[in-house]
Amino acid sequence: MIVLPCPWCGPRNVTEFHSLGEVVDRPDPRTATRSEWRTYLYLRNNPAGRVHERWFHRAGCRRFFDAERDTRDNTVFSTWRLGREETGTGVEA
Amino acid sequence: MTRRQARPGPTRADKPRTRVSGYSAAALVRQGLRSTPGWERAWGSHDLRDRYEVVIIGGGLHGLATAYYLASRHGITDVAVLDKGYLGGGGSGRNTAIARSNYLTPEGVAFYDRSLNLYENLAAELNFNIMFSQRGHLTLAHSDASLRTMRWRAEVNKVQGVDSEVIDPDDIKNLAPALDVSDEPRYPVLGALYHPPGGIIRHDAVVWGYARASDLYGVHLHQGTEVVGIDTGHGKVTGVQTSRGRISTGTVVNCTAGWSTLINDMVGVRTPIVTAPLQAAVTEPVKPFLDPVVVSGTLHVYVSQTARGELVFGASVDPFAQYSMRGSLDFIEGLAGHVLELMPGLSKMRVLRQWAGLCDMTPDYSPIMGPTGVEGFHVDIGWGTYGFKAGPVAGEQMALLIADGKPPALIEPFGLDRFLSGELVGEKGAASVGH
Ligand SMILES: Cc1cc2nc3c(=O)[nH]c(=O)nc-3n(C[C@H](O)[C@H](O)[C@H](O)COP(=O)(O)OP(=O)(O)OC[C@H]3O[C@@H](n4cnc5c(N)ncnc54)[C@H](O)[C@@H]3O)c2cc1C
Numbered sequence: 001m002i003v004l005p006c007p008w009c010g011p012r013n014v015t016e017f018h019s020l021g022e023v024v025d026r027p028d029p030r031t032a033t034r035s036e037w038r039t040y041l042y043l044r045n046n047p048a049g050r051v052h053e054r055w056f057h058r059a060g061c062r063r064f065f066d067a068e069r070d071t072r073d074n075t076v077f078s079t080w081r082l083g084r085e086e087t088g089t090g091v092e093a
Numbered sequence: 094m095t096r097r098q099a100r101p102g103p104t105r106a107d108k109p110r111t112r113v114s115g116y117s118a119a120a121l122v123r124q125g126l127r128s129t130p131g132w133e134r135a136w137g138s139h140d141l142r143d144r145y146e147v148v149i150i151g152g153g154l155h156g157l158a159t160a161y162y163l164a165s166r167h168g169i170t171d172v173a174v175l176d177k178g179y180l181g182g183g184g185s186g187r188n189t190a191i192a193r194s195n196y197l198t199p200e201g202v203a204f205y206d207r208s209l210n211l212y213e214n215l216a217a218e219l220n221f222n223i224m225f226s227q228r229g230h231l232t233l234a235h236s237d238a239s240l241r242t243m244r245w246r247a248e249v250n251k252v253q254g255v256d257s258e259v260i261d262p263d264d265i266k267n268l269a270p271a272l273d274v275s276d277e278p279r280y281p282v283l284g285a286l287y288h289p290p291g292g293i294i295r296h297d298a299v300v301w302g303y304a305r306a307s308d309l310y311g312v313h314l315h316q317g318t319e320v321v322g323i324d325t326g327h328g329k330v331t332g333v334q335t336s337r338g339r340i341s342t343g344t345v346v347n348c349t350a351g352w353s354t355l356i357n358d359m360v361g362v363r364t365p366i367v368t369a370p371l372q373a374a375v376t377e378p379v380k381p382f383l384d385p386v387v388v389s390g391t392l393h394v395y396v397s398q399t400a401r402g403e404l405v406f407g408a409s410v411d412p413f414a415q416y417s418m419r420g421s422l423d424f425i426e427g428l429a430g431h432v433l434e435l436m437p438g439l440s441k442m443r444v445l446r447q448w449a450g451l452c453d454m455t456p457d458y459s460p461i462m463g464p465t466g467v468e469g470f471h472v473d474i475g476w477g478t479y480g481f482k483a484g485p486v487a488g489e490q491m492a493l494l495i496a497d498g499k500p501p502a503l504i505e506p507f508g509l510d511r512f513l514s515g516e517l518v519g520e521k522g523a524a525s526v527g528h
Pocket residue numbers: 150151152153154155156175176177178179180181182183184185186187188189190191192318319320321348349350351352356370371372373407448449450451452473476477478479480481482483528
């Protein structure tokens with residue numbers, strides 16, 4: 001079982017979560033060119049190693065949070081809350 | 094590779110130069126009568142040369158098929174296939190061996206149907222029994238919406254001459270009596286897309302057949318040879334760095350499926366690929382009772398019975414990016430529940446083993462084939478969960494691309510540039526659960 005610590009709910013089975021994939025910088029939709037926008041939509045780094053990604057706690061608090069994970073062995077280094085609540089006091093796994 | 098012009102006329106794409114020989118009924122009898130059979134190794138091992146005309150990275154089905162068609166159709170035999178592990182150790186030896194051509198887009202149908210045609214004659218061409226069993230392929234519909242998609246697929250298929258039709262629960266029961274088509278289950282079966290030419294093929298045999306045939310043409314197959322870097326100069330490929338030394342070459346083909354991003358990174362080519370594991374499982378063998386391959390998108394499961402009698406199960410890819418090939422209990426639990434909804438009679442069957450392989454998923458569930466921004470660096474990737482059935486056509490078309498220097502019409506829609514031009518080839522509806 002792969003355990004992911006939700007910054008609100010604590011450690012849970014990864015099957016409770018929905019992955020939104022790696023976090024990609026979103027260009028300003030009002031000024032982005034088509035190719036910038038499609039680069040944002042489609043192109044990915046897909047690293048074998050540490051990745052910064054976004055998750056949704058679908059079967060729990062239904063909140064979004066970010067995580068840093070190793071894609072080779074699913075070690076979760078940390079998870080943290082988004083936006084205003086990002087305090088840097090993420091749950092360390 | 095434009096410098097090679099003098100090639101024979103239009104039939105070249107359908108005729109190999111020579112037939113692959115060596116295996117025959119007489120040889121089988123001769124070897125069978127010996128106390129220790131003296132079969133020769135199916136392919137040789139070689140020292141790594143410091144130069145090859147073409148270097149193919151990845152010794153799975155796609156890399157081997159590309160090498161075979163380069164040699165047999167275009168006379169390009171100065172080719173090395175490099176694999177960091179053993180031949181067929183990636184997805185090519187881990188898949189559930191389903192072949193079909195009932196896709197959703199005209200581009201997809203034409204492409205996969207060519208592959209099915211090549212597969213139909215492959216055992217004879219390679220002189221290797223690939224055990225292609227065209228037992229029919231059923232995609233079940235459990236809702237009006239999916240019945241509509243199937244009607245659509247059937248029409249797209251028929252227009253292109255592919256045998257494909259929507260059938261009702263009574264016909265399904267005739268084809269697969271073990272299926273519960275009553276209105277008892279939570280998601281009753283309302284109909285199915287039936288594709289008679291679909292079926293299963295012995296995946297290892299395809300890998301070994303192409304490997305042996307390429308070797309006979311003089312292609313070098315290097316196992317245990319990891320690519321660690323690619324050299325470029327002035328926007329062109331100049332060589333490949335491997336764990337066994339450097340090779341200079343002007344043409345490199347990336348056929349590394351789940352690992353393809355790591356190879357692309359070596360030359361700075363970005364793609365939409367995300368790597369995720371796909372799991373599968375096999376039961377103990379039982380008497381033959383299930384003819385067609387059965388897929389249920391709603392229940393996220395598919396099943397077929399092998400020639401040995403085992404049931405092979407699979408599902409959709411694991412739901413997040415990973416380079417790990419560990420199986421999970423969640424998978425096998427969910428699978429068992431869904432299989433029993435389809436075939437309650439299987440409740441006493443025991444699972445023998447489960448495994449996973451890496452899949453290089455693209456946003457539109459179509460492959461990425463062709464040149465990249467780096468001259469001499471070609472990709473044959475993005476095979477996701479559907480690349481086994483495409484091995485022959487991908488090899489044939491990639492070889493043509495290398496020989497002619499431009500993408501053939503059949504694979505033009507699958508270029509890497511489609512993501513920036515927005516011309517995606519959406520096959521999710523036909524490829525996300527059924528592979
Ligand atoms: C469980 C499962 C079920 C599937 N079922 C089906 C199915 O029913 N039908 C279907 O059509 N498809 C199916 N697929 C998909 C199919 O298996 C793949 O798309 C296909 O095998 C890809 O073949 P390939 O030759 O491109 O890559 P692979 O067979 O994955 O080969 C890639 C090779 O590259 C090598 N490599 C990687 N990095 C390096 C490096 N740095 N240097 C040298 N070598 C390297 C690897 O060792 C590997 O051998 C399934 C996949 C899985 C995992």
